[in-house]
Amino acid sequence: MEKSELVLYAIESDIIKKWHWFKYHFEFYSENREHPFAKSIIDSCLVCEDFIPGYAKKFIDDISQISGIDKKTNEKQSLKHYQQLFQRLAELLIIKQVVTYEWPENTKFFYEPTSGKSKKNPELVVELNKFKIGIEVKAPSLLDHIQKRNNNKIQATARNGLTDKFKENEEVTLPRDNPVKDFLISADQKYNSFKENEKCFYGILVIVWDDFIYEPITTLTDKFSGLFTQNSFAKNSNDETLKFENVDSVIIVRHLHQFGNAAGECPLINNCMDAMDFGSEGRSLPNVYVKNPASNGVPEGILECLRAYSPDEKMGAEYMPQDMVIWL
Structure with a gap:
């Protein structure tokens, strides 16, 4: 497809025809x-x-449909659209990075595939000679959380006894952890049929967060409530800890803030060249890989592709789980 064709398709869509x-x-x-x-x-x-x-045209179709409501008409719904668009951009960012990685010859890509009788599907499946990798991409709605984080001096980042004391205090920012739990539940359901029908399948959840990467890291690994620990706050109806066994790992990418800066014509940070610049080794900050203890891990190739490493204190304080943050 020529660029001029896609540009024409975009300017004839509801991106231009309606409020967007x-x-x-x-x-x-x-x-x-x-x-x-x-x-x-x-x-x-x-x-x-x-x-x-x-x-290309499907992506333009997808974002053009998120239109027609401005802030003056319905601010709540309009801001919901804004965050939905960032979710789509997160998918585009990760899919582009995955398909352009130097995979072995004959690697195939399947967009939004299903397996067996299930109609649930991840964004992408990468098929190599001996195994397949599922890629599910999620991005949280953070606008309200960001506002609280900017205004409050105290941020509780994990569920523990201290957090319970802060629940009624509007001047304390509480953990934004439910989206991570919901993302894991959704990915676990999507990958169930793939795990049943494929000989060797790895299910990966990629969460695109903003620059405060310690938040999802804490949600997954905090010893008192982390979703990948025995003390997880995620329970089933029998009060049993959810294992998310079909999700082999979570990869956290710190990039949502770049979308906001680029759309708002503000400077990008961390050597980012444009909104869709995933970065590169040595030029950009690393992303994070958190293995599900109930799984066998993931192939090294996908970690290299997404520049994801197990969080380590040598990477900086923001890569370590936090109980509380006091902003000065």
């Missing part, structure tokens, strides 16, 4: 100009198109 958070950025094309934010989206779609035919 990205309308301003894409309208530059109508004037024979190009906004860096829209360019990063269009260019990334075209890269993915080379590996997944039909992907």
Whole structure:
């Protein structure tokens, strides 16, 4: 597909025809100009198109449908759209990074596949000679949480006795951990049929967070309540700890803030070149790999692809679980 074709498809869509958070950025094309934010989206779609035919127009269709409601009409619904768009951008970011990695020859990619009778599907499955890797991408809604984090001096990051004392205190930011639990439940359900029907299948959940990466790390690994510990706050109806056995690992990518900065025409940080720049070894901050203790881990290739490492204190304080943060 030629870039001009995809650009025309975008400016004839509801991104332009209706109220849309990205309308301003894409309208530059109508004037024979190009906004860096829209360019990063269009260019990334075209890269993915080379590996997944039909992907580019489908992505434009997906984001164009999240339109029609501005803040003056319905602020709550409009902000929900804003965060849904970031979820789509997170998917694009990870899919582009995965398909462009130097996999062995004859590696195949399947977009939104299903397995068996199940209709539930992850974003992508990578098929290699001896095994398959499922990639499920999630991004949380953080606007309300960010506002509280910016305004409050105290942040409780894990569920423990201390957190319980803060529940009624509006001046304390409570853990944003339920989305991580929900993401794990969803991914576990999606990968169930793949695990049953494939000889060797690895299920990976990629969570795209903002720059405060200690938050999801704490949610997964905190010794008092971490979702990947025996003391997990996630229980079933029989009060048994949920194991999420179909999810072999979680990879956390610190990037949501880059989308916001790029869309708002603010400077990008951490040597990021544009909204869809995943970064590279030695130039960008590392991402995090958290193995599910109920699984056998994941192939090294996917960790290298996503620049993901087990959290270590040598990586910096933000890569370690925190009980509480006091902002000065």
